[in-house]
Amino acid sequence: MTDRLRVVIATPLADDLVAMMAEREPRLDIVHEPDLMPPASADWMVKRDRDADAQSRYERYVDSGEALFGVPDQSGTALARTIRANPDLRWVHTIPAGGGAQVRAADLTREELDRVVFTTSAGVHAQPLSEFALFGVLAGLKQLPRLRAAQSRHEWAERDPMGSITETTVAVVGLGGIGRRTAALLAGLGMTVIGVHRREVEAEGVSRIEPVERLGDVLAEVDAVVLALPATDATHHLLGADALRRAKPGLTVVNVGRGTTIDESALVAAIGDGRVGSATLDVTEVEPLPADSPLWDLPEVVIAPHTAAISPHEPRRIAELFVDNARRLLDGEELRNVVNTVEFY
Template structure:
């Protein structure tokens, strides 16, 4: 099917001029054009910052091009049909590219939560209607799902107590440990990440409840709860995994009222966006034991402030937004881009199309 929406209508050409505005290895550049030969790839690695680690798409502090290099990159971007990445992951650079290039029809963001970067560019309604945006949601699903399972297990198996007693050389009396096969876990958000989390937890005989506005149940989800009913389900669950994006609708969703409604000792795992959790409320809930354990891969503001109490709470585990990284992420993003290029050229809807109302 085709449509007159950008990102679903064919370009009227059998070629797609793609300018690479993010780090891309030579192997993955070759992969792109092999998977979709109709891509005309403009790849000038010397104009893009080097990666410091896998999936390092943001330039290092202090990175700068010469004026000549910047002018050359801008000129290339201004002649593109599509961009592989937002230049320097900079909303201002995205705004400049969209305004300067009337032929631009598609921008792919490297992040799963790239909708926030699009929102920050402050594009007007005409620009949002002309250019389609897509994200890399789903490529991080497997690694983040493993971290989520790790967090649920760590809470059930009393990881903070084990570490504390080990440091104290304390061979205490024995105690009962939780069995996740006897637990009920709420997965908030059933998109590309949440669906994989649910599947992996269900494989361990966990009863998985999904929090979603849609009635569809991915594999492994026993039942669906609407966000309006969140307070009612909180006393019935043992753990909560949030994979939700950062939007106006999700900001502060897990607030003091919601956490107070939970069964005492709740395990909370966050692999979506940190703004979903009211951090001051979480800190108080961790201090009181209302939340027994929290495994956090994200924070409301990153990097997490050095004076945040979360660093020092014994029942909080902080991961510096690194749980989704693995050696194959860059390749999976390239494969996703190639699939979307094929869909764009064939007049089909893009995978992971950004909703330009809620920007997720």
């Protein structure tokens, strides 16, 4: 336990939310210099170009905190620099639900990883991402790629039958907060949901849970797959050529996790031979998606620029989560959403 905590706001945040944090937890000494950061907006990942003098000011600013709200400049390199410059830093709260990837990118030593606790905003994004997952599943079920292609040709297409929600089986891969909310939403509409997870968990609406090692078997029986996975060594290219080779023809693919979980070359090939009929991607392996990626030109693919989690209420919910964790830290309680610094999720 400790009496007070000096918090530096290291990422854009509206003044009224800073005031809310101070009001809800009076033991916080909050430092906020918005002129050193981009204007607060829905996009947390915007960076500010600074001249050398302003950059030096920003670094002194973030180096003065015992806790950071946000990773400096959303950069692993900047995070490592401030951890090494500030021995008093105790806690860093990352803005993304998958903030473990930022911690991993910092390439910290084990001593540094043990000295600072890292938390994420997991849970805040579950509802908007589950809605985007539903959109992607319905896009495949109701043949959005075929309709868009026919419309672009000004063609009144053949009146082919469409799938029905109550006859659709979906695999949700990754049953964290986002995956569980997605499973509940899909099942609530009448779909059959199979969970794919590395261990048994309680998940509303899931008919059964299969181990990750059986992903290929699961893809052979489902109509759609939703990936809601973090970026770790174990999840890298989990949806790759081997798994897709076993997929039921016309599989719908939706990714609301991290782009590295899909082998994009294998996905393009599977679209080409009909094993995948629709792909809705909020994330890609490289972001922004390079202009020469074949994904841009495939009518079967819908690409969102990593925006599916953004909602007007996101900043407040993240600020409220931070305040709750700050209270827990001050009271000596266990923090929520602590990053696993071995697997970085």
